[in-house]
Amino acid sequence: MKTRELRPNVYSIGAIDWDSRLFDRLIPLPDGTSYNAYVVRGSEKTVLFDTVDPAETSVLLGNLARLGIDKLDYVVSHHGEQDHSGSLPDILLMYPGAKLVTNPKCKQMLIDLLDIEQSKFVTVEDGQELSLGDKTLRFLYTPWVHWPETMSTYVIEDKILFSCDFFGAHLATSSLFVDDEGAVYEAAKRYYAEIMMPFRKQIRANLAKLNELDIEVIAPSHGPAHDKPAFIMDAYEDWVSDSVKNKVVVPYVSMHGSTGEMISHFVEALMDRDIAVRQFELSTVDLGKLAIDLVDAATIVIGSPTVLAGAHPAAVYAAFMANAIRPKAKFASIIGSFGWGGKTVEQLTGLMSNLKVELLEPVLTKGAPREAAFVALDRLADEVLAKHKQAGIVN
Numbered sequence: 001m002k003t004r005e006l007r008p009n010v011y012s013i014g015a016i017d018w019d020s021r022l023f024d025r026l027i028p029l030p031d032g033t034s035y036n037a038y039v040v041r042g043s044e045k046t047v048l049f050d051t052v053d054p055a056e057t058s059v060l061l062g063n064l065a066r067l068g069i070d071k072l073d074y075v076v077s078h079h080g081e082q083d084h085s086g087s088l089p090d091i092l093l094m095y096p097g098a099k100l101v102t103n104p105k106c107k108q109m110l111i112d113l114l115d116i117e118q119s120k121f122v123t124v125e126d127g128q129e130l131s132l133g134d135k136t137l138r139f140l141y142t143p144w145v146h147w148p149e150t151m152s153t154y155v156i157e158d159k160i161l162f163s164c165d166f167f168g169a170h171l172a173t174s175s176l177f178v179d180d181e182g183a184v185y186e187a188a189k190r191y192y193a194e195i196m197m198p199f200r201k202q203i204r205a206n207l208a209k210l211n212e213l214d215i216e217v218i219a220p221s222h223g224p225a226h227d228k229p230a231f232i233m234d235a236y237e238d239w240v241s242d243s244v245k246n247k248v249v250v251p252y253v254s255m256h257g258s259t260g261e262m263i264s265h266f267v268e269a270l271m272d273r274d275i276a277v278r279q280f281e282l283s284t285v286d287l288g289k290l291a292i293d294l295v296d297a298a299t300i301v302i303g304s305p306t307v308l309a310g311a312h313p314a315a316v317y318a319a320f321m322a323n324a325i326r327p328k329a330k331f332a333s334i335i336g337s338f339g340w341g342g343k344t345v346e347q348l349t350g351l352m353s354n355l356k357v358e359l360l361e362p363v364l365t366k367g368a369p370r371e372a373a374f375v376a377l378d379r380l381a382d383e384v385l386a387k388h389k390q391a392g393i394v395n
């Protein structure tokens with residue numbers, strides 16, 4: 001990849017990964033990703049911020065050579081996860097005089113994960129500064145974006161924040177800065193939903209800390225940089241707030257059509273009541289899309305048939321995932337068809353114990369749905385609307 005200049009003597013030198021479609025063998029990457037690393041040249045010292053995924057090490061080393069970097073004084077590691085730290089051993093071999101600057105928690109992670117020698121490290125405290133000559137780095141602890149050790153660096157003179165995963169997006173693009181706000185908003189919201197949403201309250205504290213800074217550029221470690229930081233900071237403020245939208249997320253799976261028929265009726269009933277709905281068929285869904293809508297939906301209603309006395313495995317997976325990423329939804333319910341009995345409701349509600357939701361009366365029907373089931377689904381839609389009104393989401 002080309003090296004590109006964000007500001008005088010500040011370069012983006014990471015790798016664009018256009019082709020990957022799965023991260024951590026878990027997270028879909030519909031638009032690829034990038035592993036951003038940055039070089040800042042001060043009048044006296046040169047620093048590298050983070051590295052790249054080990055598979056892309058040759059790209060990083062090539063870019064350092066292309067920029068003519070024959071000496072690195074410091075390598076700052078903001079986060080221990082290997083998509084940013086994985087090339088550190090090669091970088092430290094190539095630049096043996098470089099000191100590895102990080103916080104004590106991240107230091108231990110890098111030792112545990114990558115066997116980096118103790119003697120390589122310099123640890124920094126929250127707020128500590130380091131001079132490069134005409135540029136000054138200020139290290140800021142920003143825990144839980146995405147692991148407990150994550151931190152950011154603010155370059156005081158350039159007003160640039162290097163934020164690592166924070167404000168990032170899995171998006172492969174040739175643009176150095178955001179040029180398609182719609183695409184970046186969706187990718188950033190997906191990224192937030194998948195890895196940061198469980199730490200919403202801690203992220204709120206990090207945002208408050210950053211609001212004290214005069215930031216002109218945010219340079220994250222995935223996706224394009226932000227030269228209009230308010231765009232992404234305002235989006236985060238909304239996502240981490242306690243407010244939810246007049247929206248119901250309906251992940252469902254149906255084996256022979258009965259649960260599907262119930263879901264269709266229920267979704268139309270919600271639409272008749274001017275409630276936004278997002279319906280996701282779970283055997284084919286991109287779970288990232290589902291996660292995006294879980295960021296701000298007021299209500300989750302899972303549709304599942306009963307299989308072998310419990311919920312369909314696709315519904316179990318969706319409930320497990322929702323429980324793990326901890327959306328701020330306030331209400332939940334379950335819809336489904338069964339043949340002769342089972343524990344679908346108990347199983348799905350048991351899987352969502354992390355969610356602070358009020359359970360609205362589920363609608364389960366024996367066999368194909370008939371009049372009584374449709375009446376019960378209309379009653380559930382009425383209850384959703386009433387709850388959204390009580391919560392002040394709609395008038």
Ligand code: FEO
Pocket residue numbers: 079081083084146147165221222
């Ligand atoms: Fe991009 Fe948590 O690593």
